Amino acid sequence: MMQAFIFDPFMMMYDSPLFFVEVLVSGLMSGVMYALVALGFVLIFKASGVFNFAQGAMVLFAALTFVGLWELGVNPWLALILSAVTMIGVAFCVERIVLRPLVNQDPIIFFMATIGITYFLDGFGQTIWGSEVRPLDIGIPNEPFMDFAEWSGLYINKFDVFATVVCSVLVALLAGFFTKTKIGRALRAVADDHQAALSVGIPLKTIWTIVWSVAGIVGLAAGILWGSKLGVQFTLALIAFKALPVLILGGFTSIPGAIIGGLIIGSGEKIAEVYWGDAFGGAIEDWFAYVVALIFLLFRPQGLFGEKIIERV
Amino acid sequence: MIYREAGQFKTSYNSDQALLPIAQDRFFVIGLLVVAYFVIPFVANDYWLDSIFLQFFIYALAAIGLNILTGYAGQLSLGTGGFMACGAFSAYKLATSFPDMHIIIVLFLAGLITALVGMLFGIPSLRIKGFYLAVSTLAAQFFLLWLFNRVPWFTNYSSSGVISPPPIKLIGDYYITGPQATNLTQYFFTLTLVVVMAFGARNIIRGHIGRSWMAMRDMDIAAEIIGISPLRAKLSAFAVSSFYCGIAGALWAFLYTETVQPLAFEINQSFLILFMIIIGGLGSILGSFFGAAFILVLPIFLNSAPALLGLQLSGSLVTHIEFMVFGVLIVFFLIVEPHGLARLWGIAKEKLRLWPFPY
Numbered sequence: 001m002m003q004a005f006i007f008d009p010f011m012m013m014y015d016s017p018l019f020f021v022e023v024l025v026s027g028l029m030s031g032v033m034y035a036l037v038a039l040g041f042v043l044i045f046k047a048s049g050v051f052n053f054a055q056g057a058m059v060l061f062a063a064l065t066f067v068g069l070w071e072l073g074v075n076p077w078l079a080l081i082l083s084a085v086t087m088i089g090v091a092f093c094v095e096r097i098v099l100r101p102l103v104n105q106d107p108i109i110f111f112m113a114t115i116g117i118t119y120f121l122d123g124f125g126q127t128i129w130g131s132e133v134r135p136l137d138i139g140i141p142n143e144p145f146m147d148f149a150e151w152s153g154l155y156i157n158k159f160d161v162f163a164t165v166v167c168s169v170l171v172a173l174l175a176g177f178f179t180k181t182k183i184g185r186a187l188r189a190v191a192d193d194h195q196a197a198l199s200v201g202i203p204l205k206t207i208w209t210i211v212w213s214v215a216g217i218v219g220l221a222a223g224i225l226w227g228s229k230l231g232v233q234f235t236l237a238l239i240a241f242k243a244l245p246v247l248i249l250g251g252f253t254s255i256p257g258a259i260i261g262g263l264i265i266g267s268g269e270k271i272a273e274v275y276w277g278d279a280f281g282g283a284i285e286d287w288f289a290y291v292v293a294l295i296f297l298l299f300r301p302q303g304l305f306g307e308k309i310i311e312r313v
Numbered sequence: 314m315i316y317r318e319a320g321q322f323k324t325s326y327n328s329d330q331a332l333l334p335i336a337q338d339r340f341f342v343i344g345l346l347v348v349a350y351f352v353i354p355f356v357a358n359d360y361w362l363d364s365i366f367l368q369f370f371i372y373a374l375a376a377i378g379l380n381i382l383t384g385y386a387g388q389l390s391l392g393t394g395g396f397m398a399c400g401a402f403s404a405y406k407l408a409t410s411f412p413d414m415h416i417i418i419v420l421f422l423a424g425l426i427t428a429l430v431g432m433l434f435g436i437p438s439l440r441i442k443g444f445y446l447a448v449s450t451l452a453a454q455f456f457l458l459w460l461f462n463r464v465p466w467f468t469n470y471s472s473s474g475v476i477s478p479p480p481i482k483l484i485g486d487y488y489i490t491g492p493q494a495t496n497l498t499q500y501f502f503t504l505t506l507v508v509v510m511a512f513g514a515r516n517i518i519r520g521h522i523g524r525s526w527m528a529m530r531d532m533d534i535a536a537e538i539i540g541i542s543p544l545r546a547k548l549s550a551f552a553v554s555s556f557y558c559g560i561a562g563a564l565w566a567f568l569y570t571e572t573v574q575p576l577a578f579e580i581n582q583s584f585l586i587l588f589m590i591i592i593g594g595l596g597s598i599l600g601s602f603f604g605a606a607f608i609l610v611l612p613i614f615l616n617s618a619p620a621l622l623g624l625q626l627s628g629s630l631v632t633h634i635e636f637m638v639f640g641v642l643i644v645f646f647l648i649v650e651p652h653g654l655a656r657l658w659g660i661a662k663e664k665l666r667l668w669p670f671p672y
Contacts, residue, residue, distance in 0.1 A: 051444040101648045108389055109647055111444050112591060115584065116643030123636025131629055241455075241580075244448045252445075280463075287459050290452035294437060297449060301441050 009275035022155060023274050024267050029160035031266020032167045033229075036222040037243040038250065038258040039171070040215040045252045046178075047187040047211035049107060049194075050099070053114040056240020057121035058216055060232075062087050063223030067136050067232045068129040076138075080220075087216030088209075090121070095209045103204075122237055133233040138224060163225050167259075170221060174214070175255060187211055191253070245293035251303025260304060265289045316665035332515055349504055354497055362496040363569075369609055370503045371564045376589040376601035377514050378557030383587070384596035385518055386550030387530025388438050388446055392453035393558055393586045398578035399457055400427040400559025401566035402467050405476045408567075409469055416481045416489050416567075420506075423563045424556040430457070431555025438547045442533075454580055461575040477572040490567045499568045506564070510557065515598050517553060526550050527596075588639060592646050594655025603654035611638065 013020045037059060044052040065086050069079035098113055140162045144155040178184040190197040190207050198204055226236055242265075250261025272288045296303075316337050323329040333339045353366065379393050404423035407414060434453040438446050461467045468476050480491025488494040489502055517523050525546040528536035537543055566573040585608060593604020615635050619626045626634075650656055 098644050098648075105647075105651075108443055109651065111389070111447065112587070113644050113647045115587070116640045116647065118640065119584075119636050119643065120640025123633040123638075123640060127630060127633040127637065131633070241451065244451065248445065248448055284459070287452065287455040290449075290455055294449050294452045297437050297441055297445065301445065 008279070012275055020271075023270050025156060026160065027267030027270030028263050029157065029164060029266070030270065031263040032160075032164045032259075033222070033225060033262075034239075034242050034246050034266050035259045035262025036163075036167050036170070036218065036225065037239050038246040038262055039174070039255065040218045040222065041243060041247055042250075042252065042255055042258045043174070043215045043218065044211055046191045046255075048099075048208055049191065050110040050114065051107065051252070052212075052215065053111060053240070054117040054121060055215065055219060055243070056237040057118040057125075058087070058090070058219040059223040059226065059239060060234065060237040061090070061121045061125040061223075062216060062220035063136070063227040063232045063236055064125040064129040064134075066220065066224060067134045067227065071134070080224075083220055084217050087220055088213040091209050091212030091216050094212055095205060099208055100205065118237075122234070126234065131234060133231045134227075135231050136224065136227040138228050140228070159229070166221060166225065170218060171255060171259060174218075177214075178255070183207075183210060242289065245289035247303075248293040249296055249303060251305045254303070254305035257303055257305035265292070268292060315668060316662050318666075330519075332512065332519075346508065349508075350501075354500060359496050362500045365609065366500060367496075367503055367569050369605055370507045371561050371569055372586065372589060372605040372609060373602045374507055374510060374564070375558050375561035375586050376593065376605050377511060377598055378554045378561060379586050380590045380593075380596065380598065380601045381514060381518070381526070381557065382550050382554035384590055384594075384600075385523060385530060386526035386547065386554075388435075388547060388550060389443065390450040390554070391447050391580070391583050391587065392434060392450035392457075394578040394580060394582035395454040395457035396427050396431055396555045396558040397562025397565060397582065398461055398575055399430050399555075400424060400562035401573055401578070402461050402476070402575075403427065403559070404563035404567060405478055406467065406469075408478055408481060412479060416483060416502075419481070420560050420563050424560045427559025427562070428552040428556040431551045431558075432548050435548050435551030438551065439544060451580075454583055458575045458578060473574075475572050475574045476566065478567045481567075490571065494568075503564060503568060506560070510560070511598055511602075514553075514557070518598070522546075522549055522553075530596075588643060590653075591643060592653050594653030595651070597653070597655035599658065600653050600655030603658070607654065611635075611642075 037055060040055040040058065041052055044050055044055070062083055066079055066083040069082055070076055074082065094117060098117060099110075102110060102113060140159050143159075144157055145161075148156060176184075178188065186197070186202045186207055187210070189200070189202055190204060194204065197207075222239075223232070223236060226239055230236065243262075246258060246261040246265045248261075249264060250257030250259070269285050269288050273285050277284055318335045318337070321334075321336055323334070328334070333342060354362070357366065375393060375397060378396075379390060382388050382390050400423045403426040404419050407419045407422055408416075411419075430453075434450060437449045441449065462474060465471075465474075468474050478490050480493060481489050483489040483498060483502060487498050489498060518526075525536070525541045526549075528539070528541050529543060529546045529550075533543060536546070562578065565577070570577060589604030589608045590601060591604070592607050593602070594600025612635055615638060616631055619631070646653060652659075
């Protein structure tokens with residue numbers, strides 16, 4: 001028993017270091033995908049202090065819209081733009097119908113309202129587009145770089161590299177948007193203090209619509225990437241559950257935190273599953289990230305990069 | 314004029330501190346109990362007894378449990394399903410390990426075990442709150458279900474991972490579980506248990522423990538300053554809440570479905586119970602019953618409504634529409650009536666107090 005937990009995994013790593021590197025790399029790559037979902041959460045939390053539970057549903061809804069339009073024969077690029085417009089529409093409705101009447105309520109009320117939005121979007125998307133699994137092929141093959149594999153013995157997936165590139169570009173764009181533009185600065189001001197932001201003339205409702213739209217578009221990117229990996233189906237919405245521990249690890253308010261948290265959770269999860277999974281009885285991916293996050297919370301409640309404003313009791 | 318407490322003088326401390334100080338409330342509750350005990354069992358058929366009322370009582374119990382934690386102590390939890398599973402599986406282990414143990418002792422011990430587990434997962438609440446806590450209770454949900462799914466000891470090494478509780482006698486020849494149990498026995502047993510536990514919850518809440526929870530919910534720092542220990546208040550809320558959820562889970566497995574697998578307690582179950590307390594009313598025992606009834610009746614209504622209107626909808630479409638309606642209702646209630654159906658009930662009582670005069 002003890003041997004299976006403490007001794008064997010490290011022996012396995014020592015015996016085949018290349019395999020370990022492969023596991024690590026594939027873990028890091030899926031971590032990038034988690035980070036992409038977590039990013040949507042961070043954006044909304046940063047700018048409005050709302051913990052948006054509906055991010056997973058937005059990922060699903062965006063992906064369903066994209067695939068649905070494409071299957072109807074719309075040009076993929078046009079479908080992409082139309083889905084982005086749809087997500088902006090969703091953001092507008094959410095701001096108008098849900099957020100505005102709840103202004104000044106407790107954050108926890110907002111949180112529960114976003115659970116309601118989650119249910120609505122899940123049901124709405126599937127009512128319109130159906131609930132069968134739809135394959136999504138965006139033309140990036142899911143196969144390793146053969147030349148590189150022959151040269152080094154490592155199998156690195158082309159699709160994973162593509163996902164990483166997309167994610168990095170998005171993060172760079174968002175970081176620039178948040179720090180360099182006027183709207184970005186306004187977003188951060190709103191995040192710091194609603195009332196103060198209002199009193200210096202920042203229009204709260206516009207800001208909220210913008211930030212939910214941006215989160216919707218990030219969700220669209222995440223949905224397309226995850227959708228082409230898993231097929232577009234209801235399980236996409238459950239990816240949000242994978243992103244929550246990432247958030248706790250990285251901190252709710254930090255974009256780099258979401259990325260690094262995603263990488264840690266992604267690689268940790270894969271390594272734990274491959275090397276310790278058998279000792280625990282398999283399928284520990286479901287909760288491993290949560291337990292890591294839970295233990296982490298006890299020692300550093302604000303996350304790796306979060307601002308230290310967590311209220312303690 | 315109907316609901317008027319004028320003229321009801323309290324002449325002793327006991328009557329002042331009664332559970333239901335107003336006579337009309339007492340009559341209402343007694344009337345409800347009379348209907349539940351003497352009318353429904355003879356009117357309702359087996360389908361109603363087994364599928365509607367039993368489920369309603371169990372959900373109400375779980376909703377009271379979550380309401381204690383979320384509504385009264387202010388700690389949002391998304392792990393209700395996990396705690397229910399914990400109750401179900403510990404009751405199963407107890408009932409199979411000690412076949413002679415009485416069902417009430419089994420349920421009580423299962424509740425205690427769940428309370429311990431709940432306290433364990435409540436420890437993070439001492440350092441974090443709000444949605445950080447909600448996320449950490451999700452850990453309980455996923456971890457507990459994985460545990461019961463994967464560790465064969467919990468299912469007594471059954472190859473399918475499904476448990477079916479052994480037949481247990483309640484008194485004499487009356488079986489409470491298993492094929493010989495009648496719906497009527499189960500109905501009376503669950504009803505009594507729910508009534509006792511609901512009154513128990515009300516009693517705890519008006520006592521000093523309940524007040525310490527509410528103080529903690531309203532402003533934790535102020536509560537600490539007036540001498541309430543956050544450790545004790547929060548962990549006791551987790552313990553009592555998990556106790557209720559655990560018993561609800563055990564009843565679910567033993568009486569309602571009779572064979573159960575961990576999947577029955579997945580995350581959607583947790584959300585459903587959260588919806589019940591939002592719609593019913595946060596921080597209200599009566600609201601837990603309202604919410605449970607509402608959430609149970611709504612899908613039945615949605616399933617039969619298209620047929621009544623002459624529309625033919627496929628099953629999956631109805632499920633999706635159900636999702637949408639739930640979502641809309643949650644948002645609607647949070648915006649329009651954050652205190653839920655219980656508050657509407659209160660408003661109705663206000664109106665009845667003045668009726669037939671406008672003010």
